[in-house]
Amino acid sequence: MNSPLEWLLALSPSLCLNDRHRASLEALEADLAALAHTDPGTTDRAARSAWLLRTRRGLAGHRPPENAAGGLWQAAAQFLAGYHDLDLREATGTGHGQMILDHAPPALAEYWRERLAAGGLVGIAATEAHGGSRLPEVTTAATPDVQGRWRVNGAKRWVSRLTEAEAFVVFVRDPNGAVTAVVVDADSRGLYRHATEPAGLGGWSWGGLDFDHVAVDPRTHLLGRAGQGTAIFRSHFARFRPLVTACALGSAAGVHDRVRAALAARRDIGGVPRLRDNALIALGQSWAEINAAVLLTFHTLVAAYPGRTDLAARAGKAHGVDAAVRVANRLAPLIGAAGFQRSHPVAKARFDLAALQYADGIHDGLYRSAGKELLDVPAHR
Numbered sequence: 001m002n003s004p005l006e007w008l009l010a011l012s013p014s015l016c017l018n019d020r021h022r023a024s025l026e027a028l029e030a031d032l033a034a035l036a037h038t039d040p041g042t043t044d045r046a047a048r049s050a051w052l053l054r055t056r057r058g059l060a061g062h063r064p065p066e067n068a069a070g071g072l073w074q075a076a077a078q079f080l081a082g083y084h085d086l087d088l089r090e091a092t093g094t095g096h097g098q099m100i101l102d103h104a105p106p107a108l109a110e111y112w113r114e115r116l117a118a119g120g121l122v123g124i125a126a127t128e129a130h131g132g133s134r135l136p137e138v139t140t141a142a143t144p145d146v147q148g149r150w151r152v153n154g155a156k157r158w159v160s161r162l163t164e165a166e167a168f169v170v171f172v173r174d175p176n177g178a179v180t181a182v183v184v185d186a187d188s189r190g191l192y193r194h195a196t197e198p199a200g201l202g203g204w205s206w207g208g209l210d211f212d213h214v215a216v217d218p219r220t221h222l223l224g225r226a227g228q229g230t231a232i233f234r235s236h237f238a239r240f241r242p243l244v245t246a247c248a249l250g251s252a253a254g255v256h257d258r259v260r261a262a263l264a265a266r267r268d269i270g271g272v273p274r275l276r277d278n279a280l281i282a283l284g285q286s287w288a289e290i291n292a293a294v295l296l297t298f299h300t301l302v303a304a305y306p307g308r309t310d311l312a313a314r315a316g317k318a319h320g321v322d323a324a325v326r327v328a329n330r331l332a333p334l335i336g337a338a339g340f341q342r343s344h345p346v347a348k349a350r351f352d353l354a355a356l357q358y359a360d361g362i363h364d365g366l367y368r369s370a371g372k373e374l375l376d377v378p379a380h381r
Contacts, residue, residue: 004083005029007253008076011291015298020065021073028062029080032091035059036084042202042348052087052203053164057119059092071239071301075246079294082250083257085345086352087203089247090121090161097122099169099236100183103223108183115166123165125156125184125209126233135230140211141173142182142218150175152184152214160359162193162205170211171229174218178227182216190214200355234310237360241313244360245297245320251349252290252324256283258346259331259339279334286327293323308373315370318363325353 005025008015012022035055040047064073074093081088094101100112100122112120130137140154152172159168167185174180184191191214196207216222224232260283266272297320300312328350332339339346357363 002257004080004250004253008079014295016072016302024065025076028077031059032080032084048203049164049205056091060117060119062092075243075298075301078243078247079250082247083254086251096124096169099223099232103232105220108220121161121165123159123161123168125159125168125170127156127158129157135171135179135233138171138173138179142175144175150216150218152211152216154211156209159209160204160206162195162207164204174226179229180226181223181229181232183221184214184216188214200351238310238313241317241360242297242300245317248321248324248353248356249290249294251353252327255328255331255346255349256286259334262335282330286331289323289327293320311370311373314366318366321356328353
């Protein structure tokens with residue numbers, strides 16, 4: 001197999017990765033590769049969850065070089081992590097905790113700056129029983145108590161990092177009926193978790209959160225101002241979705257390199273007289289598809305899309321993950337039955353990538369919302 005860095009370095013002029021990025025990413029990749037060898041496997045979910053948290057804490061020192069574009073570095077880091085395993089998508093970076101850093105009161109933001117720098121993890125609770133992250137339909141509600149706090153009641157579904165997160169950014173309907181974002185500590189009284197076993201992306205726990213009169217102090221744990229929940233959600237995911245996409249494309253690149261190495265080994269030892277044309281076409285087509293999607297993903301982070309950054313992130317995430325899914329499904333049959341064992345990294349990548357078509361936005365909905373918005377863009381004649 002090749003190094004995942006080779007994929008990025010081949011495109012580095014277009015990705016705006018400079019020498020400082022390169023040196024930092026080389027150090028990250030070396031540590032990622034070493035930690036990947038300590039992976040306990042997926043059989044024991046608790047052991048793997050603990051390993052993922054240790055890995056995140058062990059990599060906490062890896063950050064963008066000073067004065068470098070942090071978004072570009074993080075996207076590259078996500079690609080490297082995904083190449084090894086999509087479960088490593090939380091290996092570095094602030095993740096959903098960035099909402100706290102951007103919008104929390106100074107004391108809470110500083111506390112979480114330190115926690116995240118040490119490898120702490122924050123989850124997000126937005127989706128409810130109606131499905132999807134349709135914030136205007138949020139029913140989880142906060143009502144005031146006599147002490148000036150809010151009491152949160154309701155339920156969230158399909159929450160990732162369910163047991164590993166130290167806190168959750170929760171989108172609620174505030175006492176005035178507006179959608180608002182609050183930070184809820186994971187050990188809060190009245191907060192209950194219900195784990196569900198996923199078919200993919202199973203490294204981190206996943207399931208539901210129930211809120212039974214959970215106390216939140218809006219003076220210290222409110223993000224932004226009351227009623228800004230939808231704006232905070234959209235601005236966060238405009239930056240977060242390209243990072244998810246980069247991780248998915250890294251996973252596809254890992255599948256490509258594994259399949260290519262297996263086919264080359266068969267050819268070199270004489271296991272097959274010649275590689276069929278369909279195998280060669282699939283390799284070439286997949287290579288082009290990965291590179292094209294990587295370029296779009298990084299372009300979303302650096303290019304000027306006046307007023308359309310969210311649109312680019314939505315459509316780009318759907319396109320990039322769909323491309324990664326196509327690559328994995330196209331290449332897996334080329335290595336035969338071995339690639340369909342549950343324990344095989346190619347089989348795992350296919351399940352994980354399929355799950356990403358629903359996580360962080362169902363793709364039909366993302367494409368639809370992008371198309372609807374594009375109708376409002378003035379046509380150039």
